[in-house]
Amino acid sequence: MYALGRHTLLELKQCDREVLEDIGEIREILLGAAERAKAKVVGESFHQFSPQGVSGVVIIAESHLSIHTWPEWNYAAVDIFTCGDSANTEEAIEFMTRSLSCQNLSVLEISRGIVGSHDAQG
Amino acid sequence: MYALGRHTLLELKQCDREVLEDIGEIREILLGAAERAKAKVVGESFHQFSPQGVSGVVIIAESHLSIHTWPEWNYAAVDIFTCGDSANTEEAIEFMTRSLSCQNLSVLEISRGIVGSHDAQG
Numbered sequence: 001m002y003a004l005g006r007h008t009l010l011e012l013k014q015c016d017r018e019v020l021e022d023i024g025e026i027r028e029i030l031l032g033a034a035e036r037a038k039a040k041v042v043g044e045s046f047h048q049f050s051p052q053g054v055s056g057v058v059i060i061a062e063s064h065l066s067i068h069t070w071p072e073w074n075y076a077a078v079d080i081f082t083c084g085d086s087a088n089t090e091e092a093i094e095f096m097t098r099s100l101s102c103q104n105l106s107v108l109e110i111s112r113g114i115v116g117s118h119d120a121q122g
Numbered sequence: 123m124y125a126l127g128r129h130t131l132l133e134l135k136q137c138d139r140e141v142l143e144d145i146g147e148i149r150e151i152l153l154g155a156a157e158r159a160k161a162k163v164v165g166e167s168f169h170q171f172s173p174q175g176v177s178g179v180v181i182i183a184e185s186h187l188s189i190h191t192w193p194e195w196n197y198a199a200v201d202i203f204t205c206g207d208s209a210n211t212e213e214a215i216e217f218m219t220r221s222l223s224c225q226n227l228s229v230l231e232i233s234r235g236i237v238g239s240h241d242a243q244g
Contacts, residue, residue: 043167055185064177073237119195
């Protein structure tokens with residue numbers, strides 16, 4: 001048995017509200033996190049919501065990073081989905097926590113795509 | 123206490139390999155799933171990997187849908203992250219399962235951003 005992907009879910013509470021509201025900063029932070037994770041960026045999409053909140057996704061060669069912010073709750077939901085062994089998820093987590101001035105972090109890690117020889121079919 | 127987001131993780135095994143390899147079909151399926159969920163698409167990014175595999179993300183007004191495919195394992199990892207009560211996640215799951223000819227589906231649902239009055243700060 002083997003897990004194809006490693007999916008890390010971050011709950012970032014008590015963050016800096018002004019950063020959470022700023023699509024430019026959020027984009028820089030998510031791309032910076034991808035860089036810290038030593039991930040190769042191959043696509044991106046960001047969106048500013050009205051009256052507030054930002055969503056962003058970066059597709060990486062190793063899967064994706066995503067962020068959704070709720071400035072009114074000082075909260076951001078971040079996902080780091082990687083495959084292979086090369087990504088440095090811990091560096092990315094530390095960078096995001098610091099960049100958002102997060103005072104309350106929870107991390108949940110889930111194995112995705114646990115496969116065995118019975119799963120490979122023609 | 124209140125959950126800002128609902129994050130549904132789908133493990134789709136024993137899928138149709140040819141569909142998993144085709145970025146055009148995968149894009150249609152993810153956008154179709156967003157439509158079935160009654161979600162409003164505001165951004166998208168898709169990438170074809172070599173020698174095989176597709177990654178795609180659709181940003182919706184209600185958060186995001188993502189897919190990563192491993193054709194060699196007949197497997198796809200799909201996330202449906204929504205907020206608010208309007209999204210019809212079940213319709214999206216049924217559509218994706220059918221479109222990928224998935225014979226083995228697992229669903230994990232996670233509440234994101236469980237907040238209370240103590241989380242809202244200036």
